[in-house]
Amino acid sequence: MIISTKTLMKSAALALATLSVPAIVASPAAAQSKTGIAVANYEAAVVRSQAYQTALEQMKTTYKADIDATNARAAALQTEMKPLIDAYNAAVQKPGATQATVQPQAQALQAKRQAGQQELARLQQRVTLATAYVEEQVGKKLNDAIRTAMKAKKVDLILQPQAVVAREPYVDMTDAIIAELNKLIPSATITPPAGWQPGQKENAAQPAETQQPSGR
Incomplete structure (x- = not known):
């Protein structure tokens, strides 16, 4: 078992497992609009973000021992x-x-x-904890990134890929969400505060319900 970048990406599965998927709720103003539907992989958006990838590289040095x-x-x-x-x-x-x-x-x-x-x-406890901390920091910005990407793409509803039987490639908004995450959180800290644990109430990444962007 060699600890690689792929392993680091999986070492804090708990953090991603507890990352709430935002509920997409249409606002009254947009209720009569033609629904634009897209798909997005939220977990992939987090781990492919600039902040997350940069943090992984930093951890290779900081936690080399x-x-x-x-x-x-x-x-x-x-x-x-x-x-x-x-x-x-x-x-x-x-x-x-x-x-x-x-x-x-x-x-x-x-x-x-x-x-x-x-x-x-x-x-690898310190590595696992550091990875979870990074995931949580990025996860806190996920809701805002989704809202902004939905407004830019004029999308009313986002589904997760596993819920879709067939689709065209252009309906995947994962990259658009990643781009917004990179603007919102270009970097993340890899050293958790003393005593920090994944899922703490005050730190847990719990995206609120995402309101459908108005004004199309």
Whole structure:
């Protein structure tokens, strides 16, 4: 398990998982207008924003010791687990093998894997927390970015990609939202305040309902 940029982007999944998706509500002034519909991937907009990408690069330097320690331990764990994996495979391949006969090897392998995952999580705790903090900072600007992009594109309704069966490429507003995020938050801090935790009430990124832009 080598800590790469892709891994860093996933290390704070909790923050993105708790990022509320804004509800798009039409205002009375626009109720009679022809509905313009688009799609947008909010999570992708956050992680592809300038602030988020720059923060990832900064973390590679600031938290290099943590990343290196995690990589080294991950490599060592792979070596340590190999005899357990071999023992399990050998037990499974024995004639007459049953769930009961391979259970000791399976339990030993599972216990080692879980312990390793917990150890790696502790080693990269600062990286995980820093990534979550960046995601939360960018997420706080997401509502404003969506509103501005909707007004510019004259869109009344945004759907998430997974809710769409078929669409034309031009209806995807993710890039437009990213452009607005880059204006609103060109950079983010990678060092959380002392005691900060993802999802704290005073810090949580909870976009309010997005009102449909008026004036088309």
